[in-house]
Amino acid sequence: MPSFAVGESIPAHTAHAVSVSLPTWKANVGYEEGEKAVVDKMTTGYPRFFIHKSIEAFAQDITAKFGKPGQRAMLFPTRKAAQRCTQFIRDKASQDDLAQLEVLNLVLDSTKKHSEALQLVRPAVSAVLFQQEAFPIAKQYWQHSGDGVSSRRAEFCHGLFRDSLLVLESSPQSPRPSYQKMSRGPRRYQRPMSIDGVNTSTSQTGIDSAKNGSSDEEAEALESSRFLEERFGRNLDISLVENAKSAVRRRIAGVLTEDIDLTSTFPSMESDARGVSNFREDDVYLAPCGMNAIFTAHQTLLKTREPRKSINFGFPYVDTLKILQKFGPGCLFFGRASAADLDDLEARLKGGERFLGLFCEFPGNPLLTCPDLVRIRRLADEYDFAVVVDETIGTFVNVNVLPYADIVVSSLTKMFSGESNVMGGGLVLNPNGQYYKSLKEVLSREFEDTYWAEDAIFLERNSRDFITRTSRVNMNSESICEVLLAHPNVTNVYYPKYSNTKANYDACKLPNGGYSGLISCTLKNKAQAIAFFDALDTAKGPSLGTNFTLTSPYVLLAHYQELEWARELGVDPNLVRISVGLEDPEVLKSVFTAALKATEGVPDDSS
Structure with a gap:
């Protein structure tokens, strides 16, 4: 198993790594507390944080x-995205902090001749400048x-900027796009979650270049360098970028299931793909x-339909709940996604x-329970609301949720990529959904x-073996579950196969599908959880869906400022989440057996 020091990128020596090593329980607490001994060592972090x-x-x-003087900048890929950010700042900041708020658009210098390839890549960046406050x-x-x-876009455009090829746009800014009014949401959820409170100003130390990487790492670095060297289009076949995106879309659609040469003809789309x-x-x-896919889905619905409150059904990934609360009329929150919650929702709907x-x-995430999509679909059809399902953990290799949804979203950063070196998200419309036509009209007008380009090339390459990787991870996960279930110090194993909502999962499970690659477990007390986590010989850090096993004290990381709130919703603050990788199953079983052995000397009554 790999060994990573505190703050090292995961994978190691990877310039665009998605995860960062927090190898002990103490290191995770130190990260949340902003301790210099941890944050000063961080060479990277999860890219949105x-x-x-x-x-x-x-x-x-x-x-x-x-x-x-005193200004900072935040970078976005387009003017419209930058303007959305400025509107958010205007809505949330004090009047004193709004001074010197502006957007600068950087584009290719039109007075110079550029290759066709460079023009087709469309390098551009919009910077929001604001006061430090x-x-x-x-x-x-x-x-x-x-x-x-993305970090790759920034790296590429920065090179153009230094070469005086990316310059300040001289044309006037367009009017701000229509944008739904933000809501501060219920007072309970205004308190900062852990990710809101991270002091990033002390942790932007960047990534150290690897001097002695593995052959795979060197190959990736070389591939990245070649892309940059070809930024003037001397050798880059630009058609591969659009073909790479098309290949990714077709894999998501379920019609491209094998490796394919990007220069060859793709198989035709079948009319019954994804059921x-x-x-x-x-x-x-x-x-x-993935979070941008959720954000886009919500914003599109607000522009498609009469703006109303949304429903967050189930214990939320933190930023999903934040999006629904802060952007638009607000959110009704059901934290358990139980049958009783659906009864409550149905009563509200019947009440008008x-x-x-x-x-x-x-x-x-992290309890691996599944909402009753069959009943939700029935209520949606009867009472006129859209259904947006995040299939990131289940993956479309294991489950098919599209027939029950109007929009399906997914983080392609996770299992679809597997390599933990590129971000990506997917949004899929159900062509037979009741809002399809109006959603399509808004997206055709608004979607950018x-x-x-380079992210697309990496994602396409990484996802070629997505189906076979998913199948192997499914089997490895069940092997780990067997080890966990057999140990007396493990109090709960959370996995769809063993959940009381298994019937809901099975209603969407594909004939050859498994039960996913994510497991959570709890032990008898906090001291045992710490002993177990610290003894686990796996990579440890944020994210999931990596080709290697990756563990974290997930609730501690995601909800550090509201651990009691999580506990009230049935989520143990000391829960350990396991994203299962492709390692040999016997090796994995021995690793988890050894970690559980470390809990056996810890008293049952520890707190």
Whole structure:
């Protein structure tokens, strides 16, 4: 198993790594508390929470050239995304903090001749400049929306900027786009969650270059360098970028199931892909990350239908709840996604309450329970609300939720990629959904393809063996569950196969599907949980769906400022979450057996 020091990127020596090593329980607490001994060692972090070195360096150069003293910059791929950020700042910041708030658009210098390839890549960046005091609010927008530039885009555009090929746009800014009014939401949820309170100003130390990487790492670095060297289009076959995106969309649609040469002809789209008729490739939209797919789904619904409160059904991934609370009329929250919660919702609907849409995960994170999508679909049809399902954990190899949803979203950063070196998100429309036509009209008018070319190339390459990897991870997960279930110190094993909502999962499970690659467990007390986690010989950090096993004290990381609130909803603050990888199953079983052995000397009555 790999060994990572505190703050090291996961994978090691990977310039665009998605995870960061927090190898002990104490290190996770130190991260949440902002302890210098931890944050000063962090070379990277999860990209929506930690602003990557490449992005920060570019932002600093922009402010140095165009900004005023005391200003900072946050970078977005388009003018519209930057304007959404400025509107969020205006809505949330005090009047004093709104001074010097502006947007600068950087585009290719039109006075110089550029290759066709460079023009087709469309390198551009829009910078939001603001006073230092407004940074926490700007960071909230970056984090919740997923609208920010990717590190690869920043790296590429920064090179153009230094070469004086990316310059300040001279044309006037367009009017601000229509944007739904933000809501501060119920007072209970205004308190900052842990990710809101992270002090990023002390942790932007960037990534150290690897001097001695493995052959795979060297190959990736070389591939990245070649892309940058070809930024003038001397050798890059630009058609591969669009073909890569098409291949990714078709994999998401379920019609491209084998490896394929990007220069060859792709198989035709079948009319019944993903279990629905009339499905087309252009019903799949690529986003820069999974959270941006959720943000886009919510914003699209607000522009498609009469703005109303949304429903968050189930214990939420933190930023999903934040999006529903802060952008639009607010949110009705059902924290357990139980049959009783559905009874409550149905009673409200019968009483005349109406909603924009219901957002849920299938299965949920971290308890791996599944909402009753059959009943939810019936209620949605009867009482006129949209259904948005996040299938990131289940994956479309294991389950098919599209027939029950109007929109399916997914984080392609996770299992779809597996390599933990590129971000991506997917949004899929149900072509037979009752809102399909109006959603399609809004998206055709509003949607911007901001998925950066190099990210698309990496994601396409990574996802070629998605189906076989998923099947292996399913089997490995069941092997680990057997070890956990057999040990007396393990009090709960959360996995769809053993959940009291297994019937809901099975209603969507595909004939050859499994029960996913995510497991959570609890032990008898906190001391045992710490002993177990610290003894686990796996990579440890945020994210999931990696090709290697990755564990974390998930509730501690995601809900550090509200652990008691999580406990009230049935989520143990000392829960350990396990994202299962592709390792040999016997090795995995021995690793977990050894970690459980470390709990046996810990008294049962510890707290």
